[in-house]
Amino acid sequence: MLSSLRPVFAPPGVFVRHLHFHEYQSMNLLHHQFHVDAVPKCFYARNSNEVEDYARRLGGGDVVVKAQVLGGGRGRGHFKENGFQGGVHIASSPSEARIVAEQMLNKSLVTRQTGLSGRTCKGVLLCEKLPIVAEKYFAIMLDRGLGGPVMVMSKHGGMSIEEVAIEHPDAVTKIPIDVTTGLTTRQAEEAVEHLGFNGDPSAMATLKGLYRTFVGADCTMLEVNPLAELEDGRIMV
Template identity: 35%
Template sequence: MNIHEHQAKAVLAEFGVAVPRGYAAHTVEEAAQAAEKLGGPVWVVKSQIHAGGRGKGRFEGLGPDAKGGVRVVKSAADVKASAEEMLGRVLVTHQTGPKGKQVNRLYIEEGAAIAQELYLSLLVDRDTSRVSVVASTEGGMDIEEVAASTPEKIISFSIDPATGVFPH
C-alpha cells in the first residue's frame, strides 16, 4: 500500500500519536491558505510523491543550485513561492530514478524544533511474508548511509503473524 506522508500522519493522529499540524495542497492557493491557517513563524513545504529522498531531490528544469522537495521556510510568501516552483514539476530523487515523479500535491506543515530524529519503519518482508520492524536512533534522513557505514546502529526484527509481538 502506498500512502502519502500526510495520509500516514492522519492515521497516526487518529490513534493518539502527536504529529505536527498540516494540510494537503493541490494548488498554490491551497498552499497559501494552509500557511495562513497554521500561522508562523516556520512552515515546511513537502512534496508528496511515493519516493524517499525528497529533501535531497532536485526538480527538473531548475538547475543544480535549486532547493529540493522538502523546504523549511520562514514566511507565508515563501510557502507560496515554493508551491509555485514545486507543483507540476518533476522531482528526481535517488529512489525515483532519472525519470523522477511529478509533484501534484504538497503537504504544508507547521515547523517544529527537532530535539532528536529517530527512524522507525514497519514493512512487509516479501521473502518471509512477515512484518519487519526496522528502528534506529540515528534518524531517517540518511538511513541508507547508516546501514552502509554503521549497520549495528539499526535494529530489526520480524513479527510472527501467529504469535504477534512479545514484550521483550
C-alpha cells in the same frame, strides 16, 4: 511512509493490487483512522493560494513545505524544469511558503529513487515546524523469509536505512513480531530502549499505534523516517 499490498498472502493466480501512499495520505490514515496521536498538524495543498491560506492557519510563522511525490531522498532532489534544489524547505512566512510551493507544484522532482525523468509534484504538504532534537529511524516490514512482520530501527534517522547500514552497521536493530500475538508490551519496551526514548510511555503508545496501522491497512512496509524526538520529550512521526 506506507506501502500496502492487499491481501498480504494471495493465492496463486489471484490479482493483487499494489498501493503506495503519499506522505499526506499516510498522515491522515495514521491520525484519523488508526488514532495515532503523534502526528504533527499538517495541511495538503494543491495550489499556491491554498498554500498561503494553510500557512496562515498554522500560525503564520515557520512551516515546512514538502513536495508530495512517491520517491525517497526528496530533500536532496531537484526539480527538472527549473533546477530548484530540494523537495523539502522551511518557509518563515505564508508568502515565502507560497513562493517555495510555486517552484514545486506541477514540476518533476528528480531523486535517487525516481529516475532521471522524475515524478510530478501535484501537491505539497505544509506542516508545523517542530523543535526537533533528535531524528530516529523506525519501520515495520513484512519479512517473507520469517513469514511475518519485523520492526527495523536505528538511532540514526533522517537518512535511508541503506546509508545507515553502511555508515553505522551496528546501529540497526531488528525485532521479529509473532503475528499470532502481535506487538507485545515487552517488545515495545525493547524497541523504545533501542531508540533511546528511555521507556517513555507515549513512545510505546506510538509504536503500538504504528503496528496497529501496519496490520489494519494490510501494509507490507510502514516506514517513519525520521521519527522525531522533540525538546519536550515527545515523539512525532
